[in-house]
Amino acid sequence: MxxxxxxxxxxxxxxxxxxxxxxxxxxxxxxxxxxxxxxxxxxxxxxxSKAMTEQEARQILGISEQSTWEEIIQKYDTMFERNAKNGSFYLQSKVHRAKECLETVYQKPDMPS
Missing domain, CATH: 1.20.1070 (Rhopdopsin 7-helix transmembrane proteins)
Known part of the structure; x- marks a missing residue:
């Protein structure tokens, strides 16, 4: 009970x-x-959660505001491959995010990654 x-x-x-x-x-x-x-x-x-700024993207890739899209892609390819070989996934992802950020600035969202 x-x-x-x-x-x-x-x-x-x-x-x-x-x-x-x-x-x-x-x-x-x-x-x-x-x-x-x-x-x-x-x-x-x-x-x-905001994406990186244009200034930060330019600093990561080491480019100026006068850089052409072709220069950006060339710099991106070089840095991305270097970091792929050295095994730094963090830096590789930062380089990729910088390129993505600048794609929106250069209004090239349909560019292949």
Whole structure:
């Protein structure tokens, strides 16, 4: 009998705590929307995942703003192959991302990778 009573208390207590947690979460969302905190979090996530800047891409490839697309591709090919041979996947991916970034600047998204 005591075990059954204890089990009922635990279930009821768990239900009450669960409902309270859901209500608190809903209220936190409402408060965040009112203060703009929710939008700041979303903007922070977007900023954190943003692609590299044109300036950073040019620095990685070692080119100037006056460089032609052909010079960029030549520099990319050279650096990509060097990093492929030396086994630096990180640098190789940075070089690739720099080329992708500059493709959008030079408006050549249909260029083969």
């Amino acid at each position: 005591a075990g059954r009573l204890l089990a009922n208390l635990i279930v009821m207590g768990g239900t009450v705590l669960g409902r309270a947690a859901v209500q608190a979460y809903r209220q936190a969302i409402v408060n965040a929307n009112k203060t703009g905190a929710a939008q700041e979090v979303v903007n922070g996530i977007r900023r954190g």
